Amino acid sequence: QSVLTQPPSASGTPGQGVTISCSGSSSNIGSDHVYWYQQLPGTAPKLLIYRNNQRPSGVPDRFSGSKSGTSASLAISGLRSEDEADYYCAAWDDSLSGPVFGGGTKLTVL
Amino acid sequence: QVQLQESGPGLVKPSQTLSLTCTVSGGSISSGGYYWSWIRQHPGKGLEWIGYIYYNGGTHYNPSLKSRVTMSVDRSKNQLSLKLGSVTAADTAVYYCARDPAGRVAFDIWGQGTMVTVSS
Numbered sequence: 001q002s003v004l005t006q007p008p009s010a011s012g013t014p015g016q017g018v019t020i021s022c023s024g025s026s027s028n029i030g031s032d033h034v035y036w037y038q039q040l041p042g043t044a045p046k047l048l049i050y051r052n053n054q055r056p057s058g059v060p061d062r063f064s065g066s067k068s069g070t071s072a073s074l075a076i077s078g079l080r081s082e083d084e085a086d087y088y089c090a091a092w093d094d095s096l097s098g099p100v101f102g103g104g105t106k107l108t109v110l
Numbered sequence: 111q112v113q114l115q116e117s118g119p120g121l122v123k124p125s126q127t128l129s130l131t132c133t134v135s136g137g138s139i140s141s142g143g144y145y146w147s148w149i150r151q152h153p154g155k156g157l158e159w160i161g162y163i164y165y166n167g168g169t170h171y172n173p174s175l176k177s178r179v180t181m182s183v184d185r186s187k188n189q190l191s192l193k194l195g196s197v198t199a200a201d202t203a204v205y206y207c208a209r210d211p212a213g214r215v216a217f218d219i220w221g222q223g224t225m226v227t228v229s230s
Contacts, residue, residue: 002156035215037157044206044220045157056218088157090215098172099147099215101157 003028004089004102011108017077020105022089024070028100032092034072036065039086039104048087049074076107084109112137114207114221122228128197132190132207132221139165140185145213148181148192150203151223158203162210163190197228 005023012018022034036049047056049065052072064075072091076083089102118130132146139146147162161171163181171179180193190207204225208217 032214035217037217044223045217046220047216047218050216050218090157092214096173098161098170099159101159103156 002103003093003096003100004091006087006089006102006105008103009106009108011110012076012079013110014079014081016079017075018079018107019076020074020087020089020107022072022074022102024072024091024100026070027095028070028091028093029067029072030070031094034065034067035090036063036074037088037090039088041085045088079109081109083107112209112219114209114219116205116207116221116224118205118224118226120225120227122197122201122226123230124198124228125196128192128194128201128226128228130192130205130207130224130226132192134188134190139183139188139190141165143211145210146183146190147208147210147217148190149206149208149217151206152200152203160192160194160205162213164213199228202226202228 033051037045038048039045052067053065062077066073086104088104093100113135115133122128142165145162148160163169169181178195182191204223206223207221209219210217
């Protein structure tokens with residue numbers, strides 16, 4: 001059972017937009033930044049969003065993040081087939097004194 | 111640019127110690143300012159943070175694994191080490207090393223991961 005809650009799956013057609021949610025608590029999302037990772041099949045996770053809404057160099061602006069209270073969202077616009085991957089949210093947890101992750105959302109581009 | 115590469119036995123017997131190495135290339139562990147984490151992913155499951163070691167050797171472990179985990183740094187080889195004792199089948203996973211510039215959750219560079227199976 002993951003500390004952060006994500007829907008197990010999401011889907012969309014090419015060109016569409018999709019949003020993935022991430023729910024936590026006051027000891028993690030509610031008190032610190034949220035991070036998002038993209039894991040393509042058979043590869044290591046890649047940092048997609050840091051500090052709620054910042055994109056590392058090289059990440060397309062089709063990806064955006066937001067946070068409100070104890071929840072966060074990752075929005076992907078203009079879906080492409082190469083966006084098909086697992087997406088994980090993460091945050092620092094004060095109770096654990098360490099990072100916690102969501103269970104992951106498998107995005108399918110139909 | 112900095113690259114990470116995990117290595118170690120792919121098969122470990124129950125009750126034994128899992129030992130993995132993460133070799134850092136393209137930069138020095140001792141250059142400072144970075145936290146080096148080990149993260150694992152059980153087959154078909156999500157990510158679990160195991161712990162981190164700071165460039166100066168300071169460590170912080172996940173409380174659920176703390177009694178079995180030891181992390182260390184070999185500066186002469188520019189390598190990180192993970193030891194997990196008394197393993198069971200529940201420790202079967204892909205193990206990643208990752209760099210974090212801030213000691214929080216911003217893992218900006220990851221190794222490719224190494225699969226470890228615990229089985230007799």
